[in-house]
Amino acid sequence: MKLLLLLLFINKNKPAVDTPVTKPPYFIAMQYKGMSNCIYKVFVTDSTVMAAKVNGYIGVSSPFKIGTTVPANVMHDPEAYINRSLSSKYDSLLNDNQKFVKADKQNFIIRKEDIKRVYHNPEKKWGMGYYPHNGRIEIQTTKKVKGLNSETEREFILIGDQDPKTILKLFDVK
Template sequence: MKLKDIELTDKNHFVAMEYYFLILNRTFLIIKTNGFLIGIQGNGLVSVEGGSNYLTREIVSTMAIKGDLTNPHSYLKNSYLEKVENVDLLDGSLKLLNKTNFLIKTSDIKDAQYNPNKKWGMGYYPHDGRVTIETFENKKREFIILGNQSGQDISNWILTK
């Protein structure tokens, strides 16, 4: 199964951000298919525009999302997705291309909890809270639901086998 062969619908994917190392972040296209949640990194560091001096403003402006911020796909960069469009998403090669990509068996998911509270540090970026996925191995991942998507619906959908 390859990314280029998947028709993305609101019933098979969502776009979310994950913080790591306190304030760093990465954005994922997350697809649910064939018994898996497939996470494909779709953007690197994202920042809000601003700053107190010229250099800071220039640096963070390159990391700011432009366009329709309510559209979750605005947070993805084609250059990230094009790198994996011809890769088999289920055979492990996705993770070899980028260690932040992930593959979680849906049968390994113990819970998916929706938290409607806004995430600190998201600035003016619209988001519908967070969804935390917990596996039976007690590993947790927290995803910030970007743009106009329902975190509650995503949480319920993840738990649907």
């Protein structure tokens, strides 16, 4: 009986195997990095905006085979722009800001309390070629975001078919 009680007590603190672990909502975006670009999976939590690099340079079809080309039949799906092996490594890092940022030098975190303004700029982004996109989510902060390309403004190009109104709601912006 004592052994049974001990086992129940020990196992009480462990979650059930089928306990769901929820990831924060996210959107997929591109940012220009000088002459290149980078694809991010942007997680929006209650207190942070966590941008994780999930693909490198995306380019239109060319004879030079530079970067990743997203096939025409899936280019409206934002998930098609993600490199799955890069994306999967972040699932275990979402609760550790330091490890998340260290996972790739392009990653960054914006604290929501530092956000001054978030809005949708519906204008098409020059240089996107034939890739579908729904304008940009632009974030202005009161402090520079630490990391590569520290700045107070971030521009997230919404690649594929994504609803800007739904994304703005993640920031509590109507």
